[in-house]
Amino acid sequence: MNISTALPRVMIASENAFELTMLSASLKLHGINVVAEVKNQILAENSFRSLQPEVLIIDLMFSHIHFIQIANSFRKTNPNLGIVLLTASPDLRLLGIKEDEIPHGVQIVLKGCVGDLSIIGFAIDRSIDSLEILQDAEWVNGNDTVQEGAPAALLKEFTDIQVATLRLLAQGLSNSEIAKVRFVSEKSVEQIVARIAHHLHIAPERSRNLRVAITGEYFNWIGASKER
Numbered sequence: 001m002n003i004s005t006a007l008p009r010v011m012i013a014s015e016n017a018f019e020l021t022m023l024s025a026s027l028k029l030h031g032i033n034v035v036a037e038v039k040n041q042i043l044a045e046n047s048f049r050s051l052q053p054e055v056l057i058i059d060l061m062f063s064h065i066h067f068i069q070i071a072n073s074f075r076k077t078n079p080n081l082g083i084v085l086l087t088a089s090p091d092l093r094l095l096g097i098k099e100d101e102i103p104h105g106v107q108i109v110l111k112g113c114v115g116d117l118s119i120i121g122f123a124i125d126r127s128i129d130s131l132e133i134l135q136d137a138e139w140v141n142g143n144d145t146v147q148e149g150a151p152a153a154l155l156k157e158f159t160d161i162q163v164a165t166l167r168l169l170a171q172g173l174s175n176s177e178i179a180k181v182r183f184v185s186e187k188s189v190e191q192i193v194a195r196i197a198h199h200l201h202i203a204p205e206r207s208r209n210l211r212v213a214i215t216g217e218y219f220n221w222i223g224a225s226k227e228r
Contacts, residue, residue: 008054008082008128011036013044013062013070023057023114030117032124041070048074053081055124060087060095071103082127084120085137086111088223090152093163095222102137105130109140111223155221157199165192169211170218 010032014020017039024037036047041063048056056074060067067085074081083106089095090110092102102108107123107130114120123140130138158166161182168178175193179186193214197203202213 008124009033009035009051010055010057010124011038011044011047011051011053012057013038014059014086015039015062016059019059019111023120026117027120030121032121041066044070045073048077052078054078055082055084055127057084057086057120057124060085060089060092060097068097068101068103071106075103080128080131082124082131083107084109084123084127086114088112089221091155091158091163091221093158093160094155094167094218096167099137104137105135106137107140108137154199158196162192162196162199165189166196166214166218169193169196170215 010027012020012024012027012034014023020037020039024034027034035051035053038044038047044063047053056071058067058070063070071083074083083103085102085106085108087095087108088111092099092108099108105127107127109119109123119140126138126140155163165178165182168181173181175189176186178189182189193211196214197210200214200217202210202217204210
């Protein structure tokens with residue numbers, strides 16, 4: 001696709017100032033009509049009303065993961081709004097989000113692919129075209145296929161229960177605390193954690209804590225450090 005051709009009016013929303021500036025500058029250099037760059041929800045709402053963009057490029061972590069609320073709110077004003085979602089996580093379940101909860105037509109792009117502007121250009125076009133057929137949210141890589149990679153392929157092996165347990169483990173909950181939250185036995189939690197470790201090829205060793213190793217993988221997947 002030649003992304004220098006005329007494209008819709010685009011608004012970018014991200015709380016990461018560096019990523020926001022770099023993405024906006026790159027898109028503008030390639031002829032994409034970026035009409036607004038916003039760093040918080042209030043600016044996003046004001047800019048959306050005044051500038052009426054046709055496409056929203058938004059970081060999933062924008063406004064503390066209130067993405068779905070923002071998307072639904074903007075779609076009430078403009079049902080034809082194209083939305084491109086940027087995320088560092090190859091599986092949205094890691095953030096407690098099910099893909100069927102995401103508004104139709106949303107295009108999901110891994111941040112690691114953002115350097116290839118043809119992917120963003122493709123996602124912008126696709127976000128508008130998919131609205132005509134009420135298509136579900138989809139991952140794209142610029143070639144009309146699901147974005148694949150080693151982490152994504154690995155995470156496909158995880159059940160929803162395992163992912164939910166992984167999220168609680170990463171929050172620092174003990175096995176007994178996870179058992180209470182999930183209304184299961186502590187033995188069941190131990191077995192689930194063992195299966196998670198098996199999927200990750202992490203074997204118990206005296207030199208490292210199994211839970212710490214698993215948690216480290218989780219924070220790598222969501223694009224954050226444990227201290228964040």
